[in-house]
Amino acid sequence: MMKQKKSMSLIEKQRAAGWAFLTPAALMIVVMSFYPMIRAFLLSLQTGKGSNYRFTGFTNYARMFEDRVFLRSIGNTFFYLGIQVPIMLVLAILLAQLLNNKDLKCKGLFRTCVFLPCATSLVSYSIIFRFLFAQDGLINSALVKLGILQSGYNFLGSAGTAKAVIILALIWRWTGYNMVFYLAGLQNIEYSVYEAAKIDGANGWKTFWRITVPLLKPTIIMTFIMSINGTLQLFDESVNLTNGGPANATITMSHYIYNTCFLHAPNFGYGSAMAFFVFIIVAVLAFINLKVGDTRD
Structure with missing residues (x-):
């Protein structure tokens, strides 16, 4: 009985220690x-200004679906999501596969070079891309000298090319970030698995699809959810590269929420409704991804 009491008191102490560590977080x-x-x-659920707010129910939510600028921002955000995220994740997996080769020399240097854009400040890299694609910027100067263009093209002044610049900037910055996750996942796969596949006659492509991708599935789902979450909250590129222009052609949901709350006549009730709508979209898409990726019986 004494031993049982001592063991119970030890368990209680462990539980208390656990709660002590968990409670602050x-x-x-x-x-x-x-x-x-x-x-x-x-x-x-309220409308008003300053400290004078009144309850109006779901009026702000109904207003969202009549707001052409907000609907356009939704379309722009999902356009970035549908193009940028797949390209970025595919590039990240391919780069991780290449840089995981045990025979590759200077792996540390190459990994650092690919990851380095991620360490760049969001504002800084957006401004750099803005100068690169300016009408008198480096890209236009190079294209004119090569004879591809006769004069500088206003990449950021046209809706299609402005969106392409934003997508290119996102891919440049975030590919290395996702590559690190895939690289960590690949290093947890035993090399003997690849050797066995090679003995069985599997080529590199079959090995990649039949071994690498299935074993990286949890990592792929995680990076896909994080990328969706980040793209749906896209803000810096829209503000610093194009300022949402031309004519709101590149504005994102987060950018429009910021304008509603802080730039134009402040409307925190309507801005909160839009922000909560974005939160619901993120939660639903994350739930779908987890359900689709769950292979448990």
Whole structure:
């Protein structure tokens, strides 16, 4: 009986220690994440200015679907999502596969070079791309000298090319970030698996599709969810590269929410409604991805 009491007291001490470590983090999550989400939802049900707000129900949510600029921002954001995310993740997997080769020399240098754009400041790299694709920028100067263009083209002044520049900037910055996750996943795969496939006569392409991709599935799902989350909240590139132009042709949802709350006549109720709508989209897409990727019986 004494031994049982001592063992129970030890378990209680372990539980108490566990709660002592968890409580500060849990409180921080509640205060910094859940409380603002609840406040944002309550604010989305109100309209007004300053400290004078009144409850109007779901009026702000109904207004969203009549707001042409917001609907355009949704279309732009999903356009970036549908093109940039697949290209970026495919490039990240291919680069990780190449840089995981045990016979490759200077692997550390190549990995650093691919990851380096991710360490660049969001504002800095957006401004750099803006100067590169300016009408008198480096890209136009090179194209004119090569004889491809007769004069500088306004890449950021046309809707199609401005979107292409934003997508290119996103791919340049975030491919290395996702490559690190795939590289970590590849290094957890035993090399004997590849050797066995090689003995069985599988070529590089079959090995990649039949071994690498299935074993990287959890990592692929994780990076896909993170990329969706990040793209749906895209802000810096829209603001610093094109400022949402021309004529709101490149504006994103987060950019329009910022304009609604801080740039134009402040409307925090309507801005909160749009922000909560983005939150719901992110949550739904993450749930779908997890369900699709869950292979458990």
